[in-house]
Amino acid sequence: MNIDCIPILKSLRAYKNEGAVPFHMPGHKRGNIYKKTGLDFLSEDILALDTTEVPGVDNLHCPEGAVLEAQGLAAEAFGADYTFFLVNGTTSGIYSMIMASANPGDKIIIPRNCHRSVYGAVILGRLIPVYIEPEIDDEFGIAMGIKPETVENILEKHSDAKAVVITNPTFYGVCSDLKRIAEIVHSRGMLLLVDEAHGSHFCFNERLPISALEAGADMTSQSIHKTLPSMTQSSMLHVKSERVDIEKLKVFLQLVQTTSPSHILLASLDAARFIMQQYGHELLDDAIDWSNWARSEINDTEGCCCLGPDRAGRYGAVDFDPTRLTVNFGASGLSGTKAEEILRKNFKIQVEMSDLYNIVAITTIGDYRSDYEAFVNAVKKLVETAEKRKAKAMAPAVFFRPQEPSLMPWEAVYYEKEQVDMGQSIGRICGEMIIPYPPGIPVLMPGETISREIYEYLKLCVEYGIKLNGISDSKPKKVWVLKNNKKEV
Ligand SMILES: Cc1ncc(COP(=O)(O)O)c(C=O)c1O
Structure with a gap:
């Protein structure tokens, strides 16, 4: 072969x-955890177990058997009222929890350094994003936490927002004061939604930071595949709240997930829950x-x-x-x-x-x-x-400072666009998400203006070999921008 x-x-x-x-x-x-816990058979039989919804195998979208039971066991283990298994990653959990919490045209409060999936929900749900500026640690050059006072101030100005999204922990392991933020958000009658992609393990050991559900979040989406032992793409969405419309949530979960869910992924979520309860x-x-x-x-x-x-x-x-x-x-x-x-x-x-x-x-x-x-x-x-190469000092604060967008992201997506050399893009309105990857945080959203500062930051990323989703691999690099700001016909 x-x-x-x-x-x-x-x-x-x-x-x-x-x-x-x-x-x-x-x-x-690489399956090491199955060796450690005597569950090697899980990986041995994988292709023979890969099956569709034949009788006796449950259906993710209307579970009545094994999937329902496994989700119930997971809810108990993670301290939720309801747990939904996800085969399209935390991305699908974030889409669903945000769209189930707000109607098109509603405001949603999101950190400017949130993952692209949160921005994706803003586009799909046609929501109005109100950005929270995270604190910056200049020594590490990264966004850190969100201060409760910052959330309080924003909610004062936007008391009509429907929900607040917080990333906790961040990709770098940083945790904000979620408990205090939950109190502030709930005192305004809003929902607290947590992107806990990197924190699924928190509830299994008291030496770890407080989990989102313990802190009072209404919903949290966790990439079990990142920090717990399940397969890539498998995640969970947990709900612990009487404020959540579960039926509306189920509608979106069905819309954003495949109709052919992999039962291998579902089984790996079930096994991860079991491993954590037994040995975690x-x-x-x-x-x-x-x-x-x-x-x-x-x-x-x-x-x-x-x-x-x-x-x-x-x-x-x-x-x-x-x-x-x-x-x-x-x-x-x-x-x-x-x-x-x-x-x-x-x-x-x-x-x-x-x-x-x-x-x-x-x-x-x-x-x-x-x-x-x-x-x-x-x-x-x-x-x-190592032969050293000085990294130029450049705080990422440039793109964490929210700007007034010229257009809403979901409007800009439908505008006519053209590709220009990166060097010619300053002052133009960006036509797509530009994202250094990982960690997958957009530097620019469709509808935002490409400033000189942001251009300099992107140039630095290119120079240092950081992959930029949205910027072509051509030389010179090219960017999609709105063509004469005219709407596509
Ligand atoms: C902070 C954060 N949120 C959400 C996601 C999306 O998770 P998934 O890859 O499970 O869809 C990621 C992925 O890297 C992430 O880092």
């Missing part, structure tokens, strides 16, 4: 054969201890430092996910993107992502102690030996 004729399989096989230590999602870490607390204790050890070793190394609890109380952050290792190389003059590249090439370690200044490693209960040791040793050697 010539594998060159099957390019996707070829790329996956090449990565597997390379044997890099996976400090990235999915959280089962103890395994998380190990993961937290090893991550804390890695953080302290890195903090003792000259030239790098790790984001962590020592920064709690600043920049709107009240807590941090100890299992998330965000390493900054600013003091050694190494950019995050370069550090990621060297870790893979020279040390066979693949992290989840990098930005201009940092790398982010996802650790889960699937990792082994030896993985953490390999990571720490590699980071130490990296700062000692």
